[in-house]
Amino acid sequence: RVTLGIPSATATPGEDGRFTFRGVVPADYQVVVAPRSGGRPNAPVALRRAYVKSIRNGNADVSENGLRIEGPIASNLNITLAANSGGLDGRILNENRQNAGAAKVVLVPEARYRRDIYFGTTASSTGRFQFQGVPPGNYKVFAWQTVPVGAWFDPDFLHDYEDRAAAVRIEPEAAEYLALERMQ
16 A cells, blocks of 8 residues: 655635635645636636636746745735636548547647646547637647547657647637647
């Protein structure tokens, strides 16, 4: 039996948006913001479209570098949410430009360190796919017939497919469309 002593803490914001973590031990942390609704489709529209725009501790970008706690913290952790996300609809094509059928489709942000804004789905049997609640920005879209789970987080793995990925810019409050050829 192996037990990992991974420190974690949770807090629920009050009506004013403030929250306090208590009993936090010195360690390196990744800050994750999860909506109270759990992403359910019946959540208020603003919450379904919300995303974490930034997480800062003083001048440090916590979303990029994580949060290192070595002792008492003198500054606040500021989490900025935005509700102007966009979307992407599309279809996967085969080499003959016909619907390719089911494929794993992954939307990878230009800011590769932001693992919280990678999106993945499985295209339908007709090759259709959709992403909603995507933060505005530049992404690459990859599609594979088969791919190991989570391989898209590995830069060395993605490197072999970069030239076949489709670049897309997600604009605020807009839905983009893309037809993409599946990678083998």
